[in-house]
Structure formats: structure tokens, C-alpha cells
Amino acid sequence: MTKTSPALSAGERALRFVMPVVALVAATAIWESIVRLNGLPPYILPGPFLVFETLIADWGTLSESLLVTLRTTALALLLAVTGGVLLALLFASSRLVELSLFPFAVILQVTPIIAIAPLLLIYLEPNSAVLVCAWIVAFFPILSNTALGLASVDHNLRDLFALYGAGRWKTLFLLRVPAALPYFLGGLRIAGGLALIGAVVAEIAAGTAGRGSGLAYRIVESGYRLNVPRMFAALLLISLAGVAIFAVLSLVQHFTLRRWHESALDREP
């Protein structure tokens, strides 16, 4: 009953698909022509075709590194979800815990991860250090969004639950958790991108110490060897991974909320 009119949505949908493609093709063409017209050597700026060729030629090494980075990101995100949600539930059940622990969460969040990474590399084995870095960056949006959601329950609904004598657990699971779901999913979408950033930053920090095998390490390594096309190829893969993570989490959000939440509804034209 809330569908957009077909004519408008067909044109709109075509436009949504066509415009980004046109813009992307145009940008690539401009990039290639700048390289060719100025005769730039590949170690200054490789053209997009050379980057693509390198991507295919080095796929063996690069895909392995991509998997490493993706595995770190996914694991960090999983831990961030577990930790962030559990901590948010703890905050929601005890104001005292919230007041005492929230400052720590904020400190972890505002301290630049690039500054924490070298320290973690002293105490932890590189792979664990990278994972912890990615986790630190990813967990805050989950924690703060979920905590906000758990606290943002309609007052009349709270009264209704009180009227029927609902205890703390029933109120939590039948009211506060579902009410927090849209907030949590919003946090998750941000955290997915941040987990990748955290992993990349920590890999670079670890890579400078001569270890690691993720995509970011490939960039550093290729930089030392002046293999600029390969730097671009690895960078391209990181971007694509970020886009894919965002798309997957957006889909999760859409399908979880589509039956009831405002954010997932089609608007009347």
C-alpha cells in the first residue's frame, strides 16, 4: 500500500543505476587520458588499465592478502558486535556500570588508532594486534548506538509494560531490545567500514615492522619497491571490500526492518 508509482520508480531506478556507471566510466577515461597525454611513467601514475592488468597478474598474492584482511575485518566486527551489545545491555541494566565504564569506551574511541597500534605490537603478536586495533575502532559505534536504542523506548509503552507487571527481563527482551534494533543496525553499518579501516591501519603499522600479509602490507611493500601499479591494485581491492561490506550490512538492515521500520519503507510519491 506504500509503493511508489511504477512510471516514476522505473525512471528513477534506471537513473540510479545509469548515473553512477556513467560517472565512473567518465572518471576512468579522464584518468587514462591524463596519463597518456602527459606520457606519465607508471612509477609516477599508472593508468587504470595498467592497474587492472596488475590486479590480474598479481591476483595470486593479492587475493591471499585480501582474504587475510577480510578475515581480520570480519572477526573484528563479530567481536565488536558481541562486546558492544553485551556492554550496552550491561549499561542499560545498571546506571552505575554505565557511569564508570563509559569514559573508558570514549577514551578508546577518541585516541587515534594509529597511535595505539605500535604499542599493541609490542605486547601482542602482530596478527592479534591487528585484530585488537580493528576491534577497538569498530566496537564504539555499536556500543553507543545500541545503548542509545535501549534507552529510547516510548514512555507510554514502558507504562503499558509496567501496568501488566512485566519484570525487568520481559521489558528488556520484548520491548527494549526490539526498540534498539534499528539503532544497532545503524551502528553495525558504520562499524563494518571502521573495522576495515582499523585492520588496514594496524596492518600498515605492523607492516613497517616487516611482518604481516594483509592488503595494507602489500601497499607498503609495493611502495618500497616503487611498484606503483600494484599499490593502486591493492588500494582498489580495499575500496571494493569496503563497498561490499557496506552493501551487505545495508541489505541486512533492510531485510531485518522492512516490515515495520520507517527507515525501510517506500514513501508515497
Next chain:
Amino acid sequence: MPAAAPAASLNAPLAAFSGVGKRFPNGVLALDDLDFSIRSGEFLTLLGPSGCGKSTALRLLAGLTEPTEGEILRHDADAREIGFVFQDPTLLPWATVAGNVRLPLRLKNIEGQETRVDEALALVGLEEFRNAYPRELSGGMKMRVSIARALVTRPQLLLMDEPFAALDEITRFKLNDDLLTLWRTLHCTVVFVTHSVFESVYLSTRILMFTPRPGRIATEFTIEAPEPRAGRFRTSPEYGTQCREVSAALARVMAEA
């Protein structure tokens, strides 16, 4: 003369306010020295200007907040079995119509849920919408779901806080009539809060008029109407006369304040 409930139980007090005062934590005195009783089977309306504390009186009656002075007596165990309808439908957006109506039963761990849910949905005429989500319903239908949810525990006391204030007039008139039918068939007691003189005269057997803040009872009306009331009462001379009387009293109360 209300013919809704058996005459014997009609005058029996179900609950009573005795010297009840309510001061909010911010120092505002919402209610002052409130004394009245709720008789079994009546349709009692608390009428008054916005902010006069009538909603607070309803919340006190529901036990959602405690009085700062006086006490609320619940004479009958039935008076603890309460249905509450808020001004907004206040539905869980993630649950279907049936899920929303089932909620009080889940919260109170009552068995035999599905039959009761079906009954409650039938009372408000929403059987066909049991699997719809709240966002798919109109404002009037959402309010019906809210009423079904309040009725599902079969309460003796139904408390309604300006439930139809946000609805258009045609929907409101329809729901007024449906509410009267429910009240007659279920033999329950209704305490209804409104700021509409016309709505209060149309629905009630008795009206308590509140003064502006701090809310006290200024005066009381008993509404005489042929039962069962139907749309015809709305256009009758008796209705007009009583609306005029209540309006005049309200004007006096507002002038004195």
C-alpha cells in the same frame, strides 16, 4: 438513566480517591485534595481543560504513579484488573496486530492466548487484520487495536486517556458508538478522560469537571439519555441541552480560575 449494568452493582464503589494530591518532582501541584469514587458499571468521564491533571488522575488510578497525599482505595479485587488506552495507539511497531493484542497475556503469563486474542479482535472488528503491521493501518484502526489490547485481559475497569483526540470527527463518532456498544456488552466500568464537552456528554453516565491546575473537582453532572444510546442521541434536543449546561459550567470554572 444508565441501563448498562445490573442495578445492584451499579452503585457499589469499585475504587475511590480519598484526599488525593499529586505534586510532581519539579514542584508543580497537579492535583489537590481529590475526593471521588468510581461506581461499578458506570461510564465516568473526567472533563477539564488541558493540563488540569485529569490524565494524572487516570495514571494514579492505574497505579502507574503514586499520590503524594491521600490514598486511592481499591474496594474490589476487580479494580486491579485494569485495561488502559493511551492517547496514542502506543503499539509495538515490530509486532503484528495479533502480536500487539497478545502482549498483555504474554506479560501476565495467561494461558489460552489465541482464543482471547481472537475474541478481542472480534470485539473491535479487526479479525481480518490480525497479521497486518501497525504501519499498514489507519489511525482509527490502530486505536481499535489499542482498545482490543486493553480488553484482552477482560478487565473490569477500562481507563481511557483522550483516546480519540487525534482522530478525525467521522472516525471519532464511529468509535464513540462502538465504545458504547462494548461498554454495554462487556458490563465493564469505564473511566474516560477528555477535554471535549460534546464527547463527554455523548458517552458518559456521569461527568466530573476538573478546575485548571491544580486539578480539583469543580462540579459533577449525571447525564440522562435513552439507552441504548445511538447516533440519534447526538442530534436530540436533550443532548443539546445537556451540552449547553456542561459548556456553561466549564466557562464558569475557567472564569473563576
